[in-house]
Amino acid sequence: MSARVDAPATREKSRHPLAAWRRHHRQCLRGTFARLIRRPVGAWATILVLGVMLSLPALVMTLGHQVERVGSIWMTDAARMDLYLVPDADEAQRQALRDWLDRQASIAEYRAIPPEAGLEALTERLRIEGLEAIDDNPLPWVLELTLVDAQLDTRLALAEALRERPVVAEFSTGGDWVERLEQIRRFFDELGWWLLTLLGLTVVFVVGNTLRLELHERRREIALIALIGGTERYMLRPLLYDGTLTGLLGGAVASALVGSAVAVTAGPIERFAASYGAAISPQVDPTVIGLLLAAGAFLGWLSAQVIGRFYIGRLSTP
Amino acid sequence: MIEFANVSRRYANGQFGLQDISFRLPAGRMAFLTGHSGAGKSTLLRLIPALDRPTSGKVLIGGYDLARMGRHQYPKLRRQIGVVFQDHHLLPDRHVFENVALPLQVSGYLPGDVRRRVDAALDKVGLLGRQRARIEELSGGEQQRVNIARALVNRPRILLADEPTGNLDPELSRDIFDRFFEFHAVGVTVLIASHDVDLLKQYPVPRIALNEGRISAFEEADT
DSSP states (O other), rough: OOOOOOOOOOOOOBBHHHHHHHHHHHHHHHHHHHHHHHHHHHHHHHHHHHHHHHHHHHHHHHHHHHHHHHHHHTTTHTTEEEOOOOOTTTTHHHHHHHHHHTTTTTTEEEEEHHHHHHHHHHHHTOOOOTTTOOOOOOOOOOOEEEEEEOHHHHHHHHHHHTTTTTEEEEEOOOOOOHHHHHHHHHHHHHOOOOOOOOHHHHHHHHHHHHHHHHHHHHHHHHHHHHTTTTTTHHHHHHHHHHHHHHHHHHHHHHHHHHHHHHHHHHHHHHHHHHTTTOOOOOOOOHHHHHHHHHHHHHHHHHHHHHHHHHHHHHHHHH | OEEEEEEEEEEEOOEEEEEEEEEOTTOOEEEEOOOOTTHHHHHHHHHHHTTSSEEEEEETTTTEGGOOOGGGGHHHHTTEEEEEEETOOOTTBBBBBHHHHHHHHHTBBBBBHHHHHHOOOOOOOOOGGGOOOGGGOOOHHHHHHHHHHHHTTTTOEEEEEEEETTSSOHHHHHHHHHHHHHHHHTTTTEEOOOOOOHHHHHOOOOOEEEEETTEEEEEEOOO
């Protein structure tokens, strides 16, 4: 500032901006904890409301995560594909197909099953005697493919290429319902993010309203600090700590709620998985916990920024 | 130096708080602002630390026009101005030391310097032994002295006081004014608003008389 007041210069050079800045941060942090202890009911009521709101999208995301885990049990099926050749395919055609399959990067390996072996396996599976006596074996040559991955794109690309091979009469893409599960998981994921955005906005208003009341109580102090030369950042800092800590604790409560919900539903999910011969132990994705804590802290900080700048600006400037 | 050049302050309801005020208070000088309640004394004082803005005219502090100052520059201006109010503006949930230390903490002074300066300021107003006292434990006169200590602890170049003796008995009022004189004697520019004519007559200080937002008289100091 270039404004000078022409009176005797008596100011000491004993100010250290960085040390003062650190000291004020420490004071603000201590003050935030002190306010939390001083007004436990009001503060924790807000934190609990945040926890419930943030837990809703997290529960949806966790549900999606469980669906993904269930789908992963059968993921090996999704990485397989069976090719049924035309009945009159001769050795040259079969060899040409094998050569073509060898060149496909998406195929890890394959196994050829001749009609005789197929009939034998069918006889054994269906336990029908006399099938082997059939002179004219109706079963075609079958090739069991194992793909390098179970991605939908890989399977769709291979299916398209196979349709152009006349020697291939039919093929099963396998894992169709795994694909459906993947779609369900994506739906839950998108729903979770949508809810997080919507409820996040609500969190901003809830925390903002709590902070507005806090500011109203401290309006004399803020006006006084403005009068004695406090900057807006100085006045805003305690509020940022309040908002961030409230949001962070709200995220922690949400994590605990999601953890409890998963613990309660663990039994039924484990029994369901066991009925399919799989072992699944449901758990909260650590990413979801991290997301909840980060989202809570960020939303609290954002509320403090929005409300603080608005009200402090009004209280401290003409 | 404090200079007002054709300053008017009109409120949203159309009424004037101040009308065409012009005066100049050189650096290191002292003046009284007199007038009955509602004459515009507080409105005028609020313009100096940029707590309010004039509707027209210029307020210059040290030759610098406050209208050209950005809001981020207000803190630096305000750190050079000490303000004493009638109703103290003390924080009741903090003790004496914390109230007086506030301007130094805001300005980023080291804790050791804060302690030394607060003790010195409290010593000047006769409250050195009351650092740990709660505000509600103090009498009206003591609270006003804490208020003065807080206004002076940052060694301001300008001291403004708005009815600083409004609730005090004559003896205490005289004591408070004597202290303002001591600060004026060391070069601080002092502007005191008061309607206590009998008290003001005891001091050889120029008087700016306000009436309905206008300067009605400018009286030089009686010698």
